[in-house]
Amino acid sequence: MTDRSADILPLRQSMGGIADQLTGIPLRFPARRRWWIAMLIALALLLLLIVSTIELFTRGVGIWGINIPVNWAFAIHNYVWWLGIGHAGTLISALLLLTGSEWRNSLNRFAETMTLFAVLCAGIYPVLHLGRPWYLYWMFPYPATMGVWPQFRSPLEWDIWAVLTYLTVSLAFWYTGLIPDLASARDRTTRRGWKIFFGITALGWRGSAAHWQRWSQAYRLTAGLAVPLVVSVHSEVSLLFAAGQIPGWHSTIFPPYFVLGAAFSGFAMVSIIAISLRSWFGLKNLVTDQHLDLLGMVLLATGLMTAYGYVFEVFDAFYSGEPHEMQTLLDRAAGAYAWTYWGAVILNFVPLQALWSRRVRRTGWAMMLISIAVVIGMWLERYMILVTSLYRDFLVSSWSHFTPTFWDWSTWLGTIGLFLVPFLLAIRFIPMISIFETEELLHEEEEKAHG
Template sequence: MSDRSDILPRRQSMGGIADQLTGIPLHFPAERRWVIAMAFASALLLLLIISVTALFTRGVGIWGINIPVNWAFAIHNYVWWLGIGHAGTLISALLLLTGSEWRNSLNRFAETMTLFAVVCAGIYPVLHLGRPWYVYWMFPYPATMGVWPQFRSPLEWDIWAVLTYLTVSLVFWYTGLIPDLAAARDRATGRGWQIFFGITSLGWRGSAIHWLRWSQAYRLTAALAVPLVVSVHSEVSLLFAAGQIPGWHSTIFPPYFVLGAAFSGFAVVAIIAVALRSWFGLRNLVTDDHLDVLGKVLLATGLMTGYGYVFEVFDALYSGEAHEMRTLLDRVAGVYAWTYWGAVLFNFVPLQALWWRGVRRTGWALLLISISVAIGMWLERDMILVTSLYRDFLVSSWGKFTPTFWDWSTYLGTIGLFLVPFLIAVRLIPMISIFESKELLHEEKQEAHHG
């Protein structure tokens, strides 16, 4: 038997897999936990609504931004959320094209995570405009004054990068979901569920021509999505690297940001994987071997991100430029040194436990390490922004940044903006790919029969 049997769904029948996964939205075995989680998430979403209302009423002065720190939580959390959104596309698109079978139990909720994380990221530049009702100025339209956006500005690139990434991710997610929606439609007994799944499955009947067209569309979209993972976060890094600010002006930033995004994104995927398999009893589908692979990927991307930390130090020392040296020293021993050392501590110290196989295969241990990584990457983004800005080239322009209540409430509110639609998706759609799990089980049985 092939070694890949370790990551195959452990069910006696393919029909059992379909019944198990469609039974989650149709019969929902964790109603009480879901209601508690939804109440908590809704409270955070309400906090976001209040915060945005206050922002629109009173202006961005309610935040702690100032001169010289005119970029702070808004851009900091934008980069953090966008980074989280990258792992879903990596797991689904890249591993689909390379034929990696361990993706099949993880790709659906990872793709769903991507959509809502990108939405959370996308609202921040709009809020940061100060006058968000003029956001349409960012798009080229036939204005009578002939005014066009400044396409040489990295901020303008953000609009196109995020919208393109969101659009492709949405199409990729929905395309992969269609066969499973049809499976849920065929098993639904309630009229409401039959209508919902009947409409969303787009008339899927599973004929040969349906599978052919679907496979072509799915792989084509995956091929479009993979370079977007690299290009979008490389573009985000150019918001920093294209300027002359010490600590930002470095050629390491594009790969550094892409690897950091994968690092934080895989951490959140691991958090969701452990939570969902515990909530819904999915240990036969999200196995210890899947956690093992997630732990290995998390360790690998973490070590690559750690290389970026080392290179930043080397870059400053090798350049010998006075402002770069001063920024490096300030990050290590200055007022905000706690953000630098906090990022090092949370990102890399617990991570070393993943060298041991037993730790990688233990759900609660992987969960705690992943939470630590998510916190560490948040601190890293804060460190990159504030420590480079709060001491400008002129001493007369120096000024500290202190986040206000509204900075924190807006950030916490975006967590609600992420959780509420994600929990709704858990309630409505199969969170693990049914047809791919069945396909792997069929292939494994065929190998066992002929082996």
């Protein structure tokens, strides 16, 4: 028996109860106590964001630690970090759907859900960073009688369209894939409130051949739109930096470097969520060791490609011979913020080497620790890229250090609450693993076994 068959076997044995198991999570919800503890923590963090935002709108962006020349700091840094985390969900689902990879079925739903709320957390940062957020509507090309039009050469304008486009397509892709499962939950519940909720959200799905045909076309179409968006959106984010003349940013490697880094941090977050949900709800028969193994291999591959970007960045600086580039590189390695550079290198790539071992990839707690290290390491990387390129300007008289204030930290911690609250609500009210795709795979496995 192959390793893959060994992982599928428990699924075949429990095939008749797969739909009941998955619909039972929102209908009967077996982890109430853990869920409420997590929700209270998330609500406290969300309240911190609300307070921080009110303080920001009342007093202005001066409450943050930004200065001249470090006029980009936590706001843009965490925008890039959250957007990177949001990339893997759509990528892992859409790309594997188009390539017919069966192992996506146990991961795609919560990965797509993660994408939506991570992009939401990223999207609020450009608004907060505007300084005058009540003029946000100026960035949209509405029919303005006063002739005030968006400046399409502004990176802030690129942000608006990149985030909105990606969020819209990701939302359409997520909801389209969810419709058959909402109908499955509707047909299994006996409570009137649940029937109304799932009946409305299932959009009248009856599972007819015509429904399946149109659904399949729509699902693959949105997947086809989502895959290039994953690449284009984070490439656009990298151009916010590369289009300028700042040493350490002005490099053609930034688009692929940022895309691979986004996939790296995003897959780490998918691993954290997969391991957590598998433990919370007893889903080891669905999120198997084989899934962790595959996630570990993908995490290792994207990590090594990101490491190549680090190496090439060093080579690029030496090859150019440009004194400011060289100084920025040396400052990152041995300057005031060297802890961010070496912290990123160590956390991103040292624990990662354990994933060469198949046993480590299949061990939940080890995968969890490695993934947490990567998420923290990628946060340090974005901090390093921003601050070390800005705090020493071309003019020595403008040099100044950046120190985050309480409101910098509180806003960032608050966005974690903004991510967790809707995500916890999602796992409470909708099936977190695709029911129909899992059952379809099990049918195919049974036919092969009896074949």
